[in-house]
Amino acid sequence: MATATVSDAQLTISIPDIxxxxxxxxxxxxxxxxxxxxxxxxxxxxFDFRCGLYGLDLGGLVEHFISQLGSKHFxxxxxxxxxxxxxxxxxxxxxxxxxxxxxxEDSLDELVGKCILTNTYTGREYSxxxxxxxxxxxx
Numbered sequence: 001m002a003t004a005t006v007s008d009a010q011l012t013i014s015i016p017d018i019x020x021x022x023x024x025x026x027x028x029x030x031x032x033x034x035x036x037x038x039x040x041x042x043x044x045x046x047f048d049f050r051c052g053l054y055g056l057d058l059g060g061l062v063e064h065f066i067s068q069l070g071s072k073h074f075x076x077x078x079x080x081x082x083x084x085x086x087x088x089x090x091x092x093x094x095x096x097x098x099x100x101x102x103x104x105e106d107s108l109d110e111l112v113g114k115c116i117l118t119n120t121y122t123g124r125e126y127s128x129x130x131x132x133x134x135x136x137x138x139x
Contacts, residue, residue, distance in 0.1 A: 004047060004117055004126060005032045007081070011053075011113040011130035013095070021092040023137065027051050027069050027113040027130060030081040037119075038080060046120045047074040051086055055097030056110040056132065063112070066094055084115075096138035108134040 009029040016024055031049060033041070041047070050071040054063040070086035097109045113130035 002034045002036075003124065004034065004037055004119065006030070006115045006117055006126060006128045007032055009113060009115050009128050009130040011111070011133055013111065013133050013135065022089045023092065023095050024087065025053055025067075025069065025090050025095075025113075026085065026087045027053075027115065028083070028085045029115050029128070029130075030083055031074065031117060033074075033078065033080040033082075038078060041075050041078055045075065048072075048118045048120055049074060049084065049116070051084070051113055051115040053090065054112050054114050056112060057097075063114070064097070066090070066097060066111070069113070092137040095135075107136050107138065109137050110134050 007030045009027070012026045014024045037045065050068065052068045053066045055066055056063055067088065067090055069088050072084065074082065095109060095111065097111065111133045114127060116125055116127040118125045
């Protein structure tokens, strides 16, 4: 059976002013619902959506939470797809997810966004990662 999905998930990190030691983090995506789900949401079905920023270790096998960027409840009269965009300024001290002297093979920080959509009735979760960004946020 077809189910809701998240597509076109994209992470960007810009540094508007290096002296402030903050990165401007943005995650965008589309949430796609089936016609059945759209109809059920008119009757009260709720989908919870959240997205956050994660650091990657061990070649992307292990992810660890850095910061929540946003969340939303989908219910009622909607269309599909729903476009989502969350932005947040995050300090370099948090973006520097591989501290100096750690045992990692390079000093680059590996960051991804993760978008999670949950059907609150069934409990089924659908998650997707964004593109990966590598940058050295530490000194």
